[in-house]
Amino acid sequence: MRLLFATLVVALAVQASGGILGFDAAGTERQLALEAELDASVDAADLAFWMRGLAARPHHTGSEHGEMNVESLANWFTSWGYDTEITSYEILIPRPTERRLVLESPTRFVASLTERPMMSDPSSRFAGDMLPPYNSFSPDGDVRGNVVYVNYGRIEDYETLERHGVDVSGKIVIARYGATFRGMKPKIAALHGAIGCIIYSDPVDDGYYQGPVYPDGPHKNATGVQRGSIMDLPLHAGDVLTPGRPAIAGEPRLAREDAAAIAPIPTLPISYGDAEPILAAMKGPVAPREWRGALPVTYRLGGGEATVHLKVTFDWQMLTAKNVIARRTGSQFPDQWVIRGNHHDAWNHGARDPISGLIALLAEAKAIAAMPEPKRTIVYAAWDAEEHGLMGSTEWVEEHIETLRTNAVAYLNTDGNGRGFLGMGGSHALDKAFVQAADAVVDPQTGVSVLRRRQANICVNQGGEACGRAKSGLQFRALGSGSDYSPFFQHVGIPSINSSFRGEGHSGAYHTMHDTVMHFERDIDPGHDYGVALAQLNGRITLRLANATVLPFDLGAITTIVKKYLAEVKKLADDQRETTKRQNEHLAAGDFALVLDPSGSLMPPERRPAVPHFNFAPLDNAVMRLEQATDALELEANRDYAAIERINQLLYTAEAELMNPKGLPDRPWYRHQLYAPGTFEGYGAKTLPAIRESIEYRNYAQVPGAIEDLAAALDRLTMRVEEIRVLADD
C-alpha cells in the first residue's frame, strides 16, 4: 500500500515538473502509463526462478551449463516475441592444466589452491565443471625466487619499495587484491623486473576483518579465492588475438606470443589461508602501516629469505563465445537502437555476478514485450566471456561497428546487482534523463525514490559540497572499465550508462565458488527486491529513450563536466609542481638525512625534474566556444521539428565527436577523450585521460598534444551543436 502511494506521488511530481524529459504533455501521460505497467509486470518470483536456473551450476564460457543458459535465454526472448539470434566468436581462452605453489624455504609449505565446499550450500558442493582458482591470461611459467610483498602492487607501491631498498628484479611478488584491476598487478610487477606474481585476498579487505565468514556469514573464508582475468584491459578489451577486429572466421589472428594483452609473468591467485605461511616466513623491513593487513603476522617487505616455487600451465584453447541478441524493431525509427546488455557467463555459479543483473534485464524484456511497439528499436544482449575480458560484447561491437556508429542511441549496461544505494555512471549527456528516471523508482526498503535515498546517503555521510551536488549537480561517476559498456563507450563513443544497487548486503563471494543462489538470497537481496528496482529503473530509461520525441541528451552537461575535469587537471599539475618543488628543496637542504631513522631502512626519495607550466589556453578557449553553443541550444519536446529524425541522430552521435581517431597515447583502441580506464588502474576511470596521465606519469612532452587533440574534439562538438541548432530553427 505504502509503495503504491509512493509511486503515485512520484508520477504526479514528474507531471508537475513539466513532464518527462523529451516528451510533451500527452507523451508524458502515455509514457507514465507504460511505466506503471512496467512496474506492475516486473515480478520478483520470475527473477528468483530465472536465477535458480541460470546459476544452478557453473556456467563459464564453453561449459555445459553455459551452453544450456544460452539456449534458455534465446528461447525466452523468442517466446516473448523478440527476433533473437545467437552470435558466436572464436576466442582464445586459457584454462589451467597445472597450478602449483610451494614455499620452499625457510620452511616448506604447499599451498592448497583449493576452495572448501560447504555442506550447508548445495550449489557450492556441486563440483562438476567447476573452474579452479586461476587468473586467465597468465602465461605458462615455472619460476623460483625470493618473495617480495608489494601491497596492492600499484606504481606508488614500487616507489615505496625502492625507498626501502627492496628490489623485485628476478623475484616473485605477492600482492593483495584490491585498489586496482587485478591485471595491473603482474603488469606493473613485470615492469619492475619481477618473474612471477601471487595475488591473495587479505582478510583486512575481504575476510574475517570485515565480518563473519562463509558459511556462517557473507565474508570470505580462509579457502576462498578470487578468480579473474589479468589481460591488459586498459590496453584493449576483447579477444587478445584480434584487438580492434571481430574474432570471426576470416579475420587474421595474432600469434599468441605477439598478443600484447596477455600478462607478462606467471600469476596465480590464492586464499588468505594459503598466503599466511608465506607472509609469516618473510623477513626484511616492516611494511608501512597502510600496507598491513589483518593476518596475525608482522607484514614485512621480504626480498631475501623466503623462497617460493610457482608453476602454472594452461590449455590455451579456442572457445566459442555466444551472445544472445534479441531485437524488437521500432515502429517509427527502426534504425535508431536502444541497446540494453548484461553478460551471462560467470566464473562459476555466478548468482550475483552476473545473474542478479541478467534477471533484471530479462524482467524488463518480458514486460516490454507485452507493450505496444516502441518508436525506436530495442536490442537486448546477453554477453558471453565477459569474465575473460569483455569478449562477447567487444567482438560484437567490433563486428558491427559501422552500423552502431549510425544506429546506436545508447548502451545501458548492468553487471550484477546488490542491495542498498543506487550507483550510476556514464555519459553525462544522459545524466539528467537517468536521474529523472531514478526519481520515479521506489526504493524497496524505504518507500522513497531510489534517487532520494541516494541523496540522503550522500548528505548524511558526506555533507557539504557533496550533498549540494547530490541534490542539483551531475550525478554520474566517470566510467573506467571492467564491464561490457567499455567497447560501446570508449571504443566507439556510444553514450552509455552502467548502474546497480550496492552498499548493503556485503559479500566476499566475488569470483569464488561461493557466489551461489543460497548466498545471494540469504545475504545480498533476499526477496530480489533490488532486482525488481533495477529492472524498473533500466526498463524505464530504455522505454524513455525508445519513445521520446526529442531524445533527452543534455549536451550542456558535457560543457559542465569538461570544465570540472579541466579544473582538476590544472590543480593536479599545480599540486605536483608544488610538491615536487618542496621535496627537491628538502633534498637540497639535506632534511631527509635529518628526519629518517638512521637505523631504519627508509631512504630519501629521488630528486624529480621540476614540473613545467602548461598552456591550457587552447582548451579554455574551446570550452568557452562549446559553452556558448550549448547555452544557445534549446530543444523542446512539444515543438514539431521537421528534421526530428536527423536532429535526434545528431544528438545521440554527438558523443562520438569526443573520440580521438588516433586513440589515446600507446593504446589506440581507447578513443574517448573524456573517460578511460587508467593505464595502471584498469577499472578506475581517468578523466581527460591523455592529459591527466601525461601529467601523473610525468610525460610532460605529451601534454600539449593531448590538449590540442581534446580542444579539436570540443570544437567538432561545438560545430555539431550549432548544426543541431540550425536544423531546429528551420
Place this chain on the structure above:
Amino acid sequence: MRLLFATLVVALAVQASGGILGFDAAGTERQLALEAELDASVDAADLAFWMRGLAARPHHTGSEHGEMNVESLANWFTSWGYDTEITSYEILIPRPTERRLVLESPTRFVASLTERPMMSDPSSRFAGDMLPPYNSFSPDGDVRGNVVYVNYGRIEDYETLERHGVDVSGKIVIARYGATFRGMKPKIAALHGAIGCIIYSDPVDDGYYQGPVYPDGPHKNATGVQRGSIMDLPLHAGDVLTPGRPAIAGEPRLAREDAAAIAPIPTLPISYGDAEPILAAMKGPVAPREWRGALPVTYRLGGGEATVHLKVTFDWQMLTAKNVIARRTGSQFPDQWVIRGNHHDAWNHGARDPISGLIALLAEAKAIAAMPEPKRTIVYAAWDAEEHGLMGSTEWVEEHIETLRTNAVAYLNTDGNGRGFLGMGGSHALDKAFVQAADAVVDPQTGVSVLRRRQANICVNQGGEACGRAKSGLQFRALGSGSDYSPFFQHVGIPSINSSFRGEGHSGAYHTMHDTVMHFERDIDPGHDYGVALAQLNGRITLRLANATVLPFDLGAITTIVKKYLAEVKKLADDQRETTKRQNEHLAAGDFALVLDPSGSLMPPERRPAVPHFNFAPLDNAVMRLEQATDALELEANRDYAAIERINQLLYTAEAELMNPKGLPDRPWYRHQLYAPGTFEGYGAKTLPAIRESIEYRNYAQVPGAIEDLAAALDRLTMRVEEIRVLADD
C-alpha cells in the same frame, strides 16, 4: 670531531644572535663556558653504569631494590656535594592478592595473566619481587557478566555502542589500551553501568602488527601486559586518602570507601594472548572499522553471549614513598629555586621508565656539582611512587606548597627517554628560552642541533603551516598529566617543562616485565647517546635559569597562546553548533531512516539541543588588555635593575595568576586555567579546560562563568605585567 665542530658553530650562533636570553654579553660568554663544561662532563659510560645498577631488579615503591636505589641516589648526590634528604610519605598502595579471569561460556578459557620470562634476557628472567600484571587502585571485586567490547572506552565509544543498541549496564567491558589514560576506561565504563573492566593491548596498537615481538624484536609479545594505575588522575594526583594535603603524620586520612580517586569497578589488564579467546567468543554487531584490531578474529560488540568471571583482590597496604631531594644553594638568590626532577620507582625493572630519564638527571647533577656555585638554588628530586599516581612529587608539593609559591622559579621534568626527535611541552612563557637551549644541543645521530632535527621532521612530514610554526612560533605542546610536573604546574602554577627524545626506537615494553636494560640498550638508545643529549639539554636550561640576570620568562607568549586557544574554543562551539544543527535537520527530515541499513544494527543518533552562542567579549577584552601590557614590557639583560630580585620573582610567579583559586569545575585540585588533563582523557591536555570541556560535554550553563574566571585571571596577569614594568622603569 664532527660533533665538536657543530657545538662550536652553535655557540657562535648564540653569540651572534645577541646572546643567551636573560644574559648580557659577558654573562653569555661565562654561561657558554659552563655549558661547554657540561657537554664535556656528561659521560655515556656513567649513564650505562647507573642504569645497570638502578634497573637491575624490580624496584617498585616499597620493594627491596627500591630501598637500595633510594640509598644509592642519596649517596651519589651527597658524594657530589649536594645537601641531600630523603622525604617520606605514608601512602595507600594496593598490591594484588588474587587475580582471576575466566571465560565461562560459550567455551571455557582461563586467562594465564602471566608474562613469559625470556631466556635471552637475564633481567626478564629475574622473578624475585616482580609485581604481576594489575591495575593499581582497582577496587576488590568478584563479578560475572556478559562481555561488551568498547574499543578504547572513550565517551564517544559508548555513543557508538548506544547507536548499535548495545548496553553495558550490568556487564563487563573489554577495552583496548590506548587513546586515553587507562584510568579513564573503568571510570567511563562505570558511568554507563558496567560492573567490571578488562583492558588489553591489541597487537594493532602494540604487538606484532607494529613489528617483530620480544625477544626477537622490540614489540609486545602475546604474553606482555601493561600494568598501571587507574586512579582518577584528572580528579587529583597523589595519595588517594589525602587529596590536596600532604600524606604525613598528623594529617587526616579519608576512609578508603570515601576516596573518590579509587576506580569504581574491578579492573584487570591482560595480554592479547589472553584477550583473543574472549574476543573470538563474542557475538553481536560487527564492530565499526576504526574499532577493529589485529587479532585474527571478527571484532564484534558482544553483549549477549560470551560470559566471563573476573575476580581481583588487593592487600591495601600503607607503604612509605621516599623521595630523594638534593639541594645546592644559590650564591645570590638562595630563595629562588630551580627544581629538576624525575621519578625513581618503576613497575618492574623500568630501564626506560623511568631510569633512562633519571640517569640523565644524575649526569646533570654530577656535572653541575663540579661547577662554581650557581646564582640561584638548584634542587634535584628523584620521586617515588609516580607509577601509582604521581604520589611522591605530589605529597612533597602539597607539604611545601607555601614555600614553593614564593621560591619555585621553574620545575623541569623528565620521565624516561627514547631516541629520535625532541618532544617538549609546558609553560609557554619558557618556550623561547627552552628552544634556544635546544638549538645548542647536538643531535647524536645527525650532528645538527636537536631543535633543527625536530624542525626538519615537522617540515618534511607535515609541511605547510606546521613547518612555519616549527621555525618561528611557539614550540611547546600543552601539558596534560601523566608525570610529576602535574602538581607543580597545574596545582600550584609553577612554570614547568617536560621533555624527552622519542619517535625512533619503538618498544612494546612499557610497564611490562620486558622494560629491561638489555631491551633498552639493544632496541632503544644503544649508546645512551640520547641520554647524554637529554642531560645536555636539561642541564643547560637548569644552568640558564639558575644563572640568568633577568629570568627568561616571555610573558608575551602567554598572550599569544591564549589567543590561539581562544580561537580554538570559538571554532569548537561554531563547529558543534553547525554539526548539531545539520544532524537535527537530518533527523527531522527522516534522512537517517533512509540511510541506515534496515538489516543492520546501527540506529539514528539522538537529537541534541541546539548549541547557543556564547559571550566571549569579556575574554576578548581581557586578552586585548594583556596584549597591550605584554607588548609594552621590555626587559634587557644588560640593564642594571635596582629591583632585579623582585622583578625576577614577579616574573616567575606570574604563571600563578592564571590559577583559579576555586579550581576547575568538579575538580578543585586542578587550578590552571590554560592547561589541564581532560576529565575523560587523563593524559591528553585540554587547553582553556573549563571553557572547552563545558562546550565539549554540552554543559553550556558553565561557559559564562568559565569565561569570567579566565578573564579575571588574565586581568590579574595584566596587572602583574604592569607592576613589573613600573619596577623596571624605576
